[in-house]
Amino acid sequence: MTTISTAIATSGLSKRYRGGQLAVDALDLRVPQGSVFGFLGPNGSGKTTTIRMLLGLIAPSAGNAELFGETVDAGHVGMLTRVGALIEGPAHYPYLSGRANLARYDAADRTADPKTRAHRIEHALEQVGLANAAEKKAKAYSLGMKQRLGLACALLQPRDLLILDEPTNGLDPQGMREIRGLITSLAAQGTTVFLSSHLLDEIEQVCTDVAIMSRGRLVTQGTVGELREGLKARLVVTTPDPADAATVLKEHGGQDVRADGQRVDCYASEDLQPDVVCAALVGAGVRVLSFGIERPSLEDAFVALTGEGFDVAQ
Amino acid sequence: MSLSSAVLEARAVRTRRSLRGSLVVNELRTMFRRNRNLVLLGTLAVIPVGLGVAIKVSTGRHGPGDSGFLDQVSNNGLFLVFATLSLTLPVFLPMALGVVSGDSISGEAAQGTLRYLLVAPAGRVRLLAVKGFALAVFCLVSTAVVSLAALLTGLALFPTGQVTLLSGDTIGMGAALVKAVWITLLVAASLLGLAAVGLFVSTLTDTPIAAMAVATGVTIVCGILQAIPQLSAIQPWLYTYQWSSYADLLRNPVYLSNIEHNLLIQLGYMVVFGSAAWARLTTRDVTS
Numbered sequence: 001m002t003t004i005s006t007a008i009a010t011s012g013l014s015k016r017y018r019g020g021q022l023a024v025d026a027l028d029l030r031v032p033q034g035s036v037f038g039f040l041g042p043n044g045s046g047k048t049t050t051i052r053m054l055l056g057l058i059a060p061s062a063g064n065a066e067l068f069g070e071t072v073d074a075g076h077v078g079m080l081t082r083v084g085a086l087i088e089g090p091a092h093y094p095y096l097s098g099r100a101n102l103a104r105y106d107a108a109d110r111t112a113d114p115k116t117r118a119h120r121i122e123h124a125l126e127q128v129g130l131a132n133a134a135e136k137k138a139k140a141y142s143l144g145m146k147q148r149l150g151l152a153c154a155l156l157q158p159r160d161l162l163i164l165d166e167p168t169n170g171l172d173p174q175g176m177r178e179i180r181g182l183i184t185s186l187a188a189q190g191t192t193v194f195l196s197s198h199l200l201d202e203i204e205q206v207c208t209d210v211a212i213m214s215r216g217r218l219v220t221q222g223t224v225g226e227l228r229e230g231l232k233a234r235l236v237v238t239t240p241d242p243a244d245a246a247t248v249l250k251e252h253g254g255q256d257v258r259a260d261g262q263r264v265d266c267y268a269s270e271d272l273q274p275d276v277v278c279a280a281l282v283g284a285g286v287r288v289l290s291f292g293i294e295r296p297s298l299e300d301a302f303v304a305l306t307g308e309g310f311d312v313a314q
Numbered sequence: 315m316s317l318s319s320a321v322l323e324a325r326a327v328r329t330r331r332s333l334r335g336s337l338v339v340n341e342l343r344t345m346f347r348r349n350r351n352l353v354l355l356g357t358l359a360v361i362p363v364g365l366g367v368a369i370k371v372s373t374g375r376h377g378p379g380d381s382g383f384l385d386q387v388s389n390n391g392l393f394l395v396f397a398t399l400s401l402t403l404p405v406f407l408p409m410a411l412g413v414v415s416g417d418s419i420s421g422e423a424a425q426g427t428l429r430y431l432l433v434a435p436a437g438r439v440r441l442l443a444v445k446g447f448a449l450a451v452f453c454l455v456s457t458a459v460v461s462l463a464a465l466l467t468g469l470a471l472f473p474t475g476q477v478t479l480l481s482g483d484t485i486g487m488g489a490a491l492v493k494a495v496w497i498t499l500l501v502a503a504s505l506l507g508l509a510a511v512g513l514f515v516s517t518l519t520d521t522p523i524a525a526m527a528v529a530t531g532v533t534i535v536c537g538i539l540q541a542i543p544q545l546s547a548i549q550p551w552l553y554t555y556q557w558s559s560y561a562d563l564l565r566n567p568v569y570l571s572n573i574e575h576n577l578l579i580q581l582g583y584m585v586v587f588g589s590a591a592w593a594r595l596t597t598r599d600v601t602s
Contacts (some may be wrong), residue, residue, distance in 0.1 A: 092425075
């Protein structure tokens with residue numbers, strides 16, 4: 001069932017908490033090795049519970065999860081030595097410096113070589129841009145710095161898989177860009193990245209594959225391209241004369257013509273040539289303010305698939 | 315010959331190196347670098363100093379006939395060690411240990427660092443063993459701090475000389491110092507049972523303050539149970555039951571029966587509550 005090239009595979013993975021709430025419901029996830037895998041879903045859709053099961057922090061109620069072909073046994077080390085993780089925000093010892101925090105996490109990793117520790121910590125701090133604040137106590141860190149320290153912790157050793165839960169949380173736009181660049185470069189070196197995020201454009205920018213969760217269930221998974229293909233592009237005209245514009249679009253075979261205020265749009269099917277349509281609009285005396293093709297975003301795909309706004313929690 | 319010694323030396327170097335960067339050493343450094351724990355130890359160190367000063371100031375105002383070690387202190391400074399230990403063992407040492415042991419796992423959970431230690435991956439059994447060992451070290455260090463502070467205060471404020479034992483024999487200062495070291499070790503060992511209870515409680519919750527409250531409160535409960543004569547059947551099973559047995563070291567010959575019983579009780583608590591902590595930590599869902 002599992003091919004060698006899967007970093008993460010789950011089958012029927014479910015978690016019911018003691019309160020009776022079904023947080024994750026029969027999840028079948030396939031994360032190919034070498035992919036940057038976006039894990040999307042509204043708040044409360046079971047993303048973090050899934051991640052905790054992948055990392056053996058909580059035991060599934062049913063089904064199982066595999067990392068690199070080996071079943072995850074909650075409470076056991078297993079394949080975790082090949083995984084770096086950021087789970088539900090960073091956590092640190094406030095009374096220790098950034099460097100001492102990393103030293104502690106590295107000491108906890110039994111495969112880490114103490115001889116190379118100082119060097120690896122330095123490298124991780126540089127990668128996340130914290131080298132100058134390494135001696136500061138973690139309690140004096142800003143939210144963004146804490147997030148960076150959390151990432152540094154995941155990068156202490158070269159890992160085959162990084163599981164990152166909302167890695168750009170709390171970062172300023174510049175920091176977000178840096179971290180995205182870091183993720184892209186790690187992926188280019190062959191690290192599989194499993195990235196949970198609520199920032200759709202972030203997923204769109206960095207991910208090759210994506211899975212969408214809703215109410216504990218997997219709605220879809222595939223490459224970002226496949227997902228977008230399911231949605232057709234739309235031809236959009238902004239005009240003070242929406243009624244006339246709609247007529248012209250219909251005359252040229254536009255399907256699903258919709259007018260909303262100054263905006264008129266229809267499916268941009270292949271036989272609808274934009275240059276011809278634009279000339280026809282102008283010829284008919286429609287005052288065209290703007291004209292263009294809108295590609296569907298992941299957010300559109302998300303709404304189309306789940307039938308709910310992205311921020312709607314359960 | 316030289317080859318085998320070289321091999322041995324290499325092995326020793328490897329052990330030393332792997333120990334220096336190990337989680338145990340890191341845990342101890344983290345424990346003894348934390349301000350809260352240093353304040354606890356500092357407070358413990360102040361107790362014998364305060365006690366010594368109080369005895370010094372009030373000497374002469376009280377006639378002989380005071381009970382226990384206290385009235386002997388003004389004759390021999392070394393007795394301040396025994397007096398302070400008998401004073402701190404029922405209350406202050408268990409309180410400090412209750413805070414530290416109750417916090418050991420639950421504090422990591424509340425901070426969120428438990429999940430990162432586990433995915434590092436530390437291994438749950440290894441983490442528990444490290445925490446347990448660190449608590450045992452804390453038992454020893456906290457008791458040693460009290461003893462040392464008492465010894466220095468006693469030597470500074472009071473005369474020294476021959477020590478009269480409870481059995482009436484007299485021993486020299488050197489022999490008495492050795493006894494003081496043994497007593498310190500015994501008192502530290504008396505705390506191991508409580509350390510195991512605290513470690514177990516701290517695996518039950520993600521709220522450290524609750525675990526600390528239970529771990530410090532349980533000693534008070536034991537004290538109350540010991541004061542009720544009708545409960546004499548269960549009293550020998552309480553970890554506090556033989557806490558005063560260390561005084562038997564001050565007899566000649568040393569009376570071992572109660573000391574052995576005490577160590578057996580502590581060992582029993584370590585086995586039972588250590589296993590319970592293991593069962594709990596290795597099976598629980600870490601949701602913090």
